[in-house]
Amino acid sequence: MTDFLLSPLFAMPLNLCAFLLGLALYRRTNTALLHPIVGAGLMVAAVLWSLDIPYDAYREASGVLYALLGPAVVALAVPVKQNLTVVRQAGWPLVVTIAVGALLAPIIAMGIALILGATQTVLMALTGKSITTPIAMALAEKIHTAQSLAAGIAVFTGVVGAVAGPPLLNRLNIRDHRVIGIALGINAHAVGTARALEISALCGAFAALAMGLCGALTAMVLPLLLSS
Structure with missing residues (x-):
């Protein structure tokens, strides 16, 4: 399970889902404080913190996005x-x-x-x-x-x-x-x-x-x- 959480198979869907949710929230509220990058970033950060995933491992797994x-x-x-x-x-x-x-x-x-x-x-x-x-x-x-x-x-x-x-x-x-x-x-x-x-x-x-x-x-x- 740990290997899965540190792999692109987890990181990439996480990034995509967080962005889509952030974008939907931004369009619904129409407030600059909930820009998709802000909302998606907070969602990803919350998931990484709750699952105790190191940022370096997440960054490596998100290499395609970079x-x-x-x-x-x-x-x-x-x-x-x-x-x-x-x-x-x-x-x-x-x-x-x-x-x-x-x-x-x-x-x-x-x-x-x-x-x-x-x-x-x-x-x-x-x-x-x-x-x-x-x-x-x-x-x-x-x-x-x-x-x-x-x-x-x-x-x-x-x-x-x-x-x-x-x-x-x-x-x-x-x-x-x-x-x-x-x-x-x-x-x-x-x-x-x-x-x-x-x-x-x-x-x-x-x-x-x-x-x-x-x-x-x-x-x-x-x-x-x-x-x-």
């Missing part, structure tokens, strides 16, 4: 292609905005963590807070920090950004879908992009572009900075 993260992120280029004319019109201001956001997001997070007395491991993992999970995990391996911690921080950042971002931007009277998309893409990466697509295709296109460029810049520049 392998599909990359293609899923690449698929987000579709809305960019569909709105390419509008994206091109943004030009250099868009590129500069994304570059500054990619630089400031991890610096601010690391600065706050440093003030609060975070360890070096946590500080290194925070460097990938604003890039999507597959890139964050690859980057964590490159800079020799904990992959599980980097992935957890990336997912947590994405969920919080996707849940709190749109209401906050609305309170600030920001209505431009291009601006909302950029903010969600930089600060909440893939989860934020999925939330942006719920707002509009244009918002999703700018979020996907911001997420992709932010991840690429971080992955290229950060290892060079840390090795210098």
